[in-house]
Amino acid sequence: MKKILILVAAVLMGVASCADSKQAMTVTVTNPLALERTGEMVEVPMSDVVAKLKLADTAQIVVLDADGQQVPYQVTYDEKVIFPATVKANGTATYTIQPGAPEAFNVIACGKYYPERLDDLAWENDLVGFRAYGPALQARNERGFGYDLFTKYNTTEPILEALYAEELNPEKRAKIAELKKTDPKAAAELQRAISYHVDHGYGMDCYAVGPTLGCGTSALMEGDTIVYPYCYRTQEILDNGPLRFTVKLEFNPLVVRGDSGVVETRVISLDAGSYLNKAVISYTNLKETMPVATGLVLREPDGVTMADAANGYITYVDPTTDRSGGNGKIFVGAAFPAQVKDAKVVLFQEKEKKERGGADGHVLAVSEYEPGSEYTYYWGSAWDKAAIKTAEAWNEYMSQYAQKVRTPLTVAY
Structure with missing residues (x-):
């Protein structure tokens, strides 16, 4: 009898195992390039996962690699399951x-919205940090039109909230104001100690x-004239980790070629493990096709640049705010999935x-924008005090990134 019970239990376990296996969804990721893809984010619609696994509303899921180990994942605001995949050159995983x-x-x-710092919107991943300027800055007539960046090294953990907390610490700022009257040297030392414009071992704002x-x-x-956007009007954080940050920014209306009320909307996302953000741009109330340019500001007329329309990327080696070289070099770039x-x-x-604050120019990538469409590209930076040390290494990264966004991983299940 004991043997029969054991046999029955084994059969039941086998049936249960078969039932569990029917609730597994196999995702095959194929890499069509002769480049290894490491930690690249894969997207699977959550609706397909729910349908395939017949999930209840409250059911939880896991993502497993080929060894059965859990892989981090996130369900995004637009209902996609995303997870990092590593696929060999011309291979599958x-x-x-x-x-x-x-x-x-x-x-x-x-990332986070900082009303206490003139409406900054700042975000980061394990490699880099960025910010967009908000309406409070514009209200002061400070002319900050483009994206700013934070360098980062010696850590893969979030640092921006701590940097902002120190930079804006009200007690320390009050102390600095007091010391300026009696001991300017001590005031300068305390200012330096809390400033995110100084590298305290994890990165800084030196751009x-x-x-x-x-x-x-x-x-x-308009012709050769850039219609500069100003600071964003509204912001909405759509994703806030663990693997992707996404924000939607809307801008004040512009007058473009006589079209009044042209409104720009940007959806910007940054994934773990990437030096580049994805930006999806659209313009409402625009009546005709126009050139759209993506730019990198030049701080030297003869700086090290790359402008490769055929292969879809631009780069520049920025000298940072310390021209003596104390802050190293910042590599900036943009990559384009569509033809430039x-x-x-x-x-x-x-x-x-003089109007541009002493800047020398831009590296520009120019495309065409058709009303009602979306303009998608990728932009970002690296720092030579971190992993990417040379312009050659940065250009190789950007060249390969452009290849990847033009030849994405394919997903089947």
Whole structure:
């Protein structure tokens, strides 16, 4: 009898195992390029996962790699399951999605709105940080048109909230104001101790934006004239980690070629493990096709640049705010999934140079924007005090990134 009971139990376990296996969704990721893809984010519609696994509304899922180990994932605001995949050159990799209790994942990509710092919107991942300027800055007539960036090294954890907390610490700021009256040297030392413009071992803000396109902002063009966007009007954080940060920014109306009330909307997302953000741009109330340019501000007329329209990327080696080299070099760039009409260096005439806060020009990638469409590109930065040390290494990264966004991973299940 005991043997029979054991046999019955084994059969029941086998049946249960078969039932569980039917609730597994196999995801095959294929890499069509002769480049290894490491940690690249894969997207699967949550609706397909629910339908395939016949999930209840409250059911949890896990994502497993080929070894059965859990892989971090996130369900995004637009109802996609995203997870990092690693696929060999011209290879495939298999992942499994099934019901289960997910492990706790570290938050890698995240951001925050800072009304206390003139409406900054700042975000980061394990490699880099960025910010867009808001309406309070514009109300003060400070001309910060483009994206700013924060360098980052020696950590993969979020640092921006701590940097802002120190920079804006009200007690320390009050102390600085007091010391300026009695001990300017001590005031300067305390200011330096709390400033995010100083590297305290994890990174800093040492990038100059001013009234330019900064680190990869896009703008419409009337002939050869850039129609500069100002600060965002409204912001809405859509995703806040652990693997993707997404924000929607809407801008004040512009008058473009006589079209009044042209409103720009940007959806910007940053994934874990990437130096580049994805930007999806659209313009409402625009009546005709116009050039749209993505730009990198130049702080040297003869700086190290790359403008490769055919292969879809532009780069620049920025000298940072410390021209002596104490802050190293910042690599900035943009990559384009669609064909670029033109890529070039455009230097300012002396009058415009003064209007642009002393900047020397831009590296521009110019495309065409059709009313009602979306303009998608990728932009970002790296720092030579972190992993990417040379312009050659940065250009290789950007060249490969452009190849990847033009030849994405394919997903089947």
